[in-house]
Amino acid sequence: xxxxxxxxxxxxxxxxxxxxxxWWKQQQSGSxxxxxxxxxxTDYHPPIHYYTLEPYSTYIIKxxxxxxxxxxxxxxxxxxxxxxxxxxxxxxxGILYYDPNGNHRQLVSIVGDGINGEIxxxxxxxETEPISLNENGATVEKxxxxxxxxxxxxxxxxxxxxxxxxxxxxFTRDLAGQTFDLFVVDKPEDSxxxxxxxxxxxxxxxKTADLHYPIPLIxxxxxxxxxINDAVASGSKGTAQWFPGQGYVSDLNECRDHNGDGTxxx
Numbered sequence: 001x002x003x004x005x006x007x008x009x010x011x012x013x014x015x016x017x018x019x020x021x022x023w024w025k026q027q028q029s030g031s032x033x034x035x036x037x038x039x040x041x042t043d044y045h046p047p048i049h050y051y052t053l054e055p056y057s058t059y060i061i062k063x064x065x066x067x068x069x070x071x072x073x074x075x076x077x078x079x080x081x082x083x084x085x086x087x088x089x090x091x092x093x094g095i096l097y098y099d100p101n102g103n104h105r106q107l108v109s110i111v112g113d114g115i116n117g118e119i120x121x122x123x124x125x126x127e128t129e130p131i132s133l134n135e136n137g138a139t140v141e142k143x144x145x146x147x148x149x150x151x152x153x154x155x156x157x158x159x160x161x162x163x164x165x166x167x168x169x170x171f172t173r174d175l176a177g178q179t180f181d182l183f184v185v186d187k188p189e190d191s192x193x194x195x196x197x198x199x200x201x202x203x204x205x206x207k208t209a210d211l212h213y214p215i216p217l218i219x220x221x222x223x224x225x226x227x228i229n230d231a232v233a234s235g236s237k238g239t240a241q242w243f244p245g246q247g248y249v250s251d252l253n254e255c256r257d258h259n260g261d262g263t264x265x266x
Contacts, residue, residue: 048209
């Protein structure tokens with residue numbers, strides 16, 4: 001006896017399935033996932049690489065002062081207690097994709113505390129105009145404009161993505177497919193931060209996601225500055241998996257030193 005059955009496939013399901021098959025073939029062939037792909041907008045959620053767009057701490061630990069007592073009159077000097085910061089709320093991350101066959105890209109990472117002032121990027125013996133590291137100065141437009149004035153780059157031959165304390169610089173158009181020496185960094189000699197430049201095969205997808213952390217990540221209270229040193233610094237790299245009913249959950253996160261964040265108990 002042969003049983004018959006029918007399967008109804010919706011247009012949405014067929015579209016998502018086609019995108020999933022395309023994405024899988026790209027991964028098997030080693031080609032890149034294009035930034036304009038709608039793969040992240042479907043019901044299928046692949047693992048992601050990301051940069052955090054904001055700092056995160058589940059909570060911080062503080063201590064009662066030396067002359068503190070509980071309601072029974074017992075001393076609780078230096079006893080610890082928790083102060084919630086972000087709790088179990090998600091934070092925003094920028095999604096990256098792996099592009100091993102793409103254009104030459106360089107990653108500029110700004111590391112350390114007291115990040116301020118200006119830097120210059122040097123390529124082929126020519127340096128950019130000063131690039132401010134404050135929030136209003138380190139924009140895509142201003143960094144791009146400074147780079148385009150270099151003789152070896154020129155107008156519209158570079159694409160810049162900016163994450164907190166990290167810039168991805170891609171050589172495009174007339175410079176596509178070429179390889180370049182790493183930028184040399186000119187920074188103030190008394191600066192409290194460092195700038196590292198490396199080649200990267202990761203690119204900006206132009207998309208963001210909400211990210212959860214599965215375990216408590218404890219920040220540290222800086223009593224001298226009355227500030228929180230977060231457990232996860234903004235601009236830190238990681239990977240995440242999709243959990244139904246919750247969303248993306250980090251399974252790996254860089255311990256990054258950026259403006260006092262990222263150094264406590266990860």
